[in-house]
Amino acid sequence: MIRLHDYPPSGNCYKVRLLLAQLGIPYERVEWDTRAGETHTPEFLRINPAGKVPVLETEGGELLAESNAILSYLAEGTSLLPEGRFERAQVLRWMSFEGSIHQPSLAVARFLVKFVEMTDEYRAMLRQKQKEGYVALELMEGHLEGKDFFVGDCYSIADIALYAYTHVAHEGGFDLRPFPAIRGWLERLSAQPKYVPMAEG
Numbered sequence: 484m485i486r487l488h489d490y491p492p493s494g495n496c497y498k499v500r501l502l503l504a505q506l507g508i509p510y511e512r513v514e515w516d517t518r519a520g521e522t523h524t525p526e527f528l529r530i531n532p533a534g535k536v537p538v539l540e541t542e543g544g545e546l547l548a549e550s551n552a553i554l555s556y557l558a559e560g561t562s563l564l565p566e567g568r569f570e571r572a573q574v575l576r577w578m579s580f581e582g583s584i585h586q587p588s589l590a591v592a593r594f595l596v597k598f599v600e601m602t603d604e605y606r607a608m609l610r611q612k613q614k615e616g617y618v619a620l621e622l623m624e625g626h627l628e629g630k631d632f633f634v635g636d637c638y639s640i641a642d643i644a645l646y647a648y649t650h651v652a653h654e655g656g657f658d659l660r661p662f663p664a665i666r667g668w669l670e671r672l673s674a675q676p677k678y679v680p681m682a683e684g
């Protein structure tokens with residue numbers, strides 16, 4: 484059986500749990516408490532030398548790190564990863580955007596608000612991350628106007644990748660009221676069959 488090396492509060496791990504649930508794939512979970520440093524133990528570093536979850540362990544025992552790589556692996560051959568060359572590249576585009584612009588701002592802001600004891604230095608960092616996060620949200624809003632999903636007319640892993648930290652953006656101090664297209668898209672995603680929320684994922 485597939486095994487997921489997981490940490491429940493992590494949006495990156497939730498992306499994988501959401502996709503596994505929607506594809507109806509059974510899996511085992513091994514939890515590592517990142518805040519207690521468990522992903523930097525010799526035992527975990529053998530699983531991922533980068534010291535980060537999620538990591539997927541395939542049925543054959545292969546190890547795959549990086550949430551968006553895991554989404555691509557699991558979605559292969561399903562409707563969640565389009566077949567057309569251009570559409571697949573668009574999925575990659577939005578997952579790259581998530582990894583390079585969206586996650587480093589929205590996920591880090593959430594981390595600072597939720598998990599870090601505030602100092603002046605962290606407060607300044609939070610302000611910067613929120614500024615960058617709003618730029619990412621503006622871009623998403625512009626793209627989603629008049630569209631149901633990020634790529635073509637279909638729900639894809641690009642949506643799942645971006646959903647994870649957008650639906651908890653308020654936890655990082657973001658106000659989504661000025662973003663009606665994003666709010667509509669969030670509702671559409673949570674209405675998908677076999678949706679699981681983050682806490683129960």
Ligand SMILES: N[C@@H](CCC(=O)N[C@@H](CS)C(=O)NCC(=O)O)C(=O)O
Binds near residue numbers: 490496
């Ligand atoms: N780019 C990676 C980021 C993974 C990541 O930052 N994981 C966090 C939890 S959300 C982690 O394991 N942090 C532990 C640490 O850095 O010590 C991905 O998309 O999977």
